[in-house]
Amino acid sequence: MAEELGVSASYLNLLERNQRPVTAQILLRLADAYDLDLRSLSADDPGGGAGLEEVLADRMFADLAVSRHEAAEVAELSPGIAEAMSRLYRAYLDRGRLIDLGAFERPDGAGPASDLSSPTDWVRDLVGAQRNHFTELEALAESIVRQLKADPQDLGPAVRERLQSRFGVQTRIMPLEVMTGSLRRYDHHRKRLMLSETLAHASRTFGMCYQLGLMEGGEVLTELTDRFKAPDRATRQLLKVFLDGYLAAAIMMPYEPFLAAMESTGYDIERVRSRFGISYEQAAQRLTTLGRAGSRGVPFFMMRLDAAGNISKRFAAGPFPFSRFGGACPRWNVHDSFKTPGRIVTQVIETPDGERYFTLSRTVRRTSGLQAGLEDELVVGLGCELKYASKLVHARGLDIANPIAVEIGPSCRICERPACPQRAAAPINRTLMVEETSKALSPFPFVR
Secondary structure, eight states: OHHHHTSOHHHHHHHHTTSSOOOHHHHHHHHHHHTOOGGGGOSOOTTTHHHHHHHHTSGGGGGGOOOHHHHHHHHHHOHHHHHHHHHHHHHHHHHHHHHHTTSSOOTTTOSOOOOOOOHHHHHHHHHHHTTTOOHHHHHHHHHHHHHHOOOGGGOHHHHHHHHHHHHOOEEEEEOHHHHTTOSEEEETTTTEEEEETTSOHHHHHHHHHHHHHHHHSHHHHHHHHHHHOOSSHHHHHHHHHHHHHHHHHHHHSOHHHHHHHHHHTTSOHHHHHHHHTOOHHHHHHHHTTOEETTEEOOOOEEEEEOTTOOEEEEEESSOOOOOSSSOOOTTSTTGGGGGSTTOOEEEEEEOTTSOEEEEEEEEEEEEOSSSTTOEEEEEEEEEEEGGGGGGOGGGTTOOTTSOOOEEOOSOTTTOOOSSOTTOOSOOTTSOBOOOTTOOOSSSSOBOO
16 A cells, blocks of 8 residues: 555554644545545544534533544544444433333333344444445446336336246235235235335335345345344344335436436436436435445435424435434424425525535425325425535525525534524533523523
């Protein structure tokens, strides 16, 4: 490596031990020698410093007065330690919730010992560490697409035919009463894929691509799942379901054609979705996976939440300080999208670290499968660093050099922005300050 970078082995050793700064010249040599995207070497880790800072904000650490700089430094120099602390803290919170629900016997410690790590959190952290991009699955999807030789706008018939001719699997659209609460079900004995009649066209196609992915890429999916060594069977199964869902999306939206369509239209999702026969949410989630070396798209982050603020999806191809233990900030207008169904709402936001992002939010509908016509309304929030906004059609006319930015924060329990009228709680590492003779702008004023 030293020879390829044109430096001495001793100097490289000092770089690896963080005893010498990595200069711009070394970065350029790294990018040239190993085909790296310099953006991937950024220290901005969406799950590192921000996650550790959130953990250290707990009142049990208040006397330590750990600064934001210290948390960021630990996350950068010892990312494994930062991740271990975050996992331990999540297990601590989960155990507390289970005790409150009566899942454990109280004070004498007679409750059963168990692994309280959430499978959802484990998979989410793994996907975040991979920047939501899996090279093997992209290659497999491209191979399947070449064999299908289908029109991307109407992929369904080709996938249905492939399932029938190669694997003897029949695809049936079944009545709501037959599906009994399921949206998709595969009968191994009859070799029949059953899809609910309540599913939209794009969701039916996804269901068939999901089944085709299991059958065409079973070995690759199993090998990839085994490689990541999930801690238990439930987590392993959830990971495999996610990976096959990723593969299905890559079949519906092949990497290069999808990226080219997005680049040529200024990332106009509404225009591109019609070219691939996909839904808005499918397109938005696919945008967070475009991290191929040498052919990267805009590094988007995505969040899906319901009217109560519960987050059910969270993906990022680039840096964004998601709150790991709470919901989205109420000042981010992703919540306002419920007032304007079907319309895209844009905003420039600024996080506590001073970084600015361009965001767009829109409502989507999810079929419940419980009753015909009964759908859940959700919001998909999508965004990227402000420096990429010039590539987006939705940012045209925006003064990127001097935009009006709304300051947001993480969950209220750790946000230290003062005078916020939408604050729901005082920061847990600050003292609540209540006075009888005055009323502050914030419902929870605190000592700064």
